[in-house]
Amino acid sequence: MLRRLLAARLGSRDDAEDALQDLWLKLDQVQAPIAQPAAFLYRMAANHATDRRIAAARRVARDGAWLAAQSPPPAIADPESAMAAADDRRALERAIAAMPERMATALRMFRLEERPQRAVAEHLGISVSGVEKLLARAYRKIHDSLSEPDASGETKGGSNDG
Numbered sequence: 338m339l340r341r342l343l344a345a346r347l348g349s350r351d352d353a354e355d356a357l358q359d360l361w362l363k364l365d366q367v368q369a370p371i372a373q374p375a376a377f378l379y380r381m382a383a384n385h386a387t388d389r390r391i392a393a394a395r396r397v398a399r400d401g402a403w404l405a406a407q408s409p410p411p412a413i414a415d416p417e418s419a420m421a422a423a424d425d426r427r428a429l430e431r432a433i434a435a436m437p438e439r440m441a442t443a444l445r446m447f448r449l450e451e452r453p454q455r456a457v458a459e460h461l462g463i464s465v466s467g468v469e470k471l472l473a474r475a476y477r478k479i480h481d482s483l484s485e486p487d488a489s490g491e492t493k494g495g496s497n498d499g
Contacts, residue, residue, distance in 0.1 A: 339382050346386035356385055395469060399476075403448075406480060425483075432482035436475060443471040 339360070343353035360382055371377045408425070433441050439461055446457045447468070454468045461468070 339378065342379065342382055343386055346383065347389060352389065356382070356389055360385055392465075399469065399472065402476060406476070428483055429479065432479045433475075435482070436478055440471050440475045440478070443468055444475040447472060 340350075340353050340357055343356045344350050347353055347356060360378075363381070363385070364378070433444060436444070443457050443461060446452045446460065447454060452460075454465050454472075458465045458468045461471075463471075
């Protein structure tokens with residue numbers, strides 16, 4: 338019954354299985370006696386499904402923003418493009434170097450080392466939500482840094498679109 342409820346709420350049998358496993362682990366930690374176990378279990382499952390859907394939506398939005406900010410690979414590598422890419426890389430490295438240490442660490446671990454947010458959270462001693470907020474602020478700092486014009490009037494990201 339719970340699996341069907343979770344599958345209906347999450348839209349996938351695999352996600353429902355994962356959520357059911359998470360629920361089992363959470364339920365194992367409950368110490369207090371429960372007056373209405375069935376109602377408690379269904380409410381717990383519904384809340385967990387909602388939390389997972391919200392987290393998935395945030396993840397899609399964050400990853401979509403990251404991908405949208407990436408420039409497409411050039412069809413043919415020419416010297417000018419290579420120099421522009423090197424300039425972009427240096428501007429990105431300067432933007433990361435200007436970040437607070439925890440923010441830069443979270444960004445490096447998640448994007449460069451491709452570690453899961455939970456591992457980043459454990460390493461930094463914060464919640465996964467805290468990691469998401471750090472990453473969002475890091476992306477904003479990178480975007481703002483690359484959008485600022487330099488002394489020549491060009492944006493630091495290599496193009497002056499605006």
